[in-house]
Amino acid sequence: MKHEMKLRAVYYDKIKSGEKIYEIRLNDEKRRDIDVGDVIVFKKLPELSESLETVVADLIYFKSFKEMIDTLPLEKVGFPSESKTEVEDIYHEFYSVEEENKYGVLAIKVKVITRSTNLLARVSTPKAKNTQ
Numbered sequence: 001m002k003h004e005m006k007l008r009a010v011y012y013d014k015i016k017s018g019e020k021i022y023e024i025r026l027n028d029e030k031r032r033d034i035d036v037g038d039v040i041v042f043k044k045l046p047e048l049s050e051s052l053e054t055v056v057a058d059l060i061y062f063k064s065f066k067e068m069i070d071t072l073p074l075e076k077v078g079f080p081s082e083s084k085t086e087v088e089d090i091y092h093e094f095y096s097v098e099e100e101n102k103y104g105v106l107a108i109k110v111k112v113i114t115r116s117t118n119l120l121a122r123v124s125t126p127k128a129k130n131t132q
Contacts, residue, residue: 020078027106054110
């Protein structure tokens, strides 16, 4: 399945560079449809003119942002120099504590799909033998 998500430019650029490998969202109704192996197309805000295809490598569920922050390496979440408290405050700018308590938190581990990745997949796929 293919999903689309919008990202602020700073986080989009970090995923594109490979610096950020976890996208953190509430585990709301939209995110519950995501499975490992799905494709997520990230659209860069504000223009949405640039997009980046990724594949979901893993899904990790947490009760809270604090639990996620205490578990995952912050540099892989996109925050190499911020404190745990600062990171939690940043997520609360996007989501209320009420939403966090209602849905929980989902860490989506993504891998950027590159042109060479696509070519490798095509090359390594066995072709049907010609039986004629």
